[in-house]
Amino acid sequence: MYQYLVNPILLLVIFSLQCVITLASDPDPVQDYCIPNPKFGSIRTISHLFILPCKNSTEATTDDFVFSGMKLSGNFTDTGLATISVNPTIFPGLNTLGMSFVRADLKVGGINPPHFHPRATEIAYVVEGSVYSGFVDSTNQVFARIIEQGEVMVYPRGLVHFQMNVGKKPATIFGSFNSQSPGSQKIPAAVFGSGINEELLEKAFGLSPKQIGKMRRRFNPENAEN
DSSP, X not given: OOOOOOOHHHHHHHHHHHHHHHTTXXXXXXXXXXXXXXGGOSOEEETTEEEOOBOOGGGOOGGGGOOOTTXXXXXXXXXXXEEEEEOTTTOGGGTTSSOEEEEEEEOTTOEEEEEEOTTOOEEEEEEESEEEEEEXXXXXXXXXXXXXXXXXXXXXXXXXXXXXXXXXXXXXXXXXXXXXXXXXXXXXHHHHSSOOOHHHHXXXXXXXXXXXXXXXXXXXXXXXXX
């Protein structure tokens, strides 16, 4: 009978890869819910994950699982966009459930600039209005169309996506993420507001130093959208 010996280094590599895959998204909850205990102070994080000690389940109330802060739109930016992002920091009931959401309002002609969420797939539901919505895949193929009230579009994790109100009245979108900390990086601010070498930007975009300076002033992190 043959006996097979497995290289312990190989086993270690396989185990490490499994750990990477496991940690690539929010971990599964190990209990029904975990309402953050205010006695432990502010939220701490490890990597992108919120670490919030739970209070005793007997102390939980219905109010912990209801959020009323999305009845009205947020403050509008110069792009005609207003967002209200909801995660466990303001809605305790979401903690450890692996999800978060956002309300986005667009003025007529307003846009949600190209951006992506590094840690989550998003589903966007049009509550009202007509929105030109889409994303770009890793081959630079664009998937975009106008979605109307009652329609839904999904943006795969990590892919650049965008929205623009093309209707004649304000639009409202409800977005849901499969992570309680999806992250968000807006392309214009990341490129021109992050301090990337000016010469590199000139060569990459074919812009003059004057044009680069104008873009940098516009997308400086202090003035960029959150």
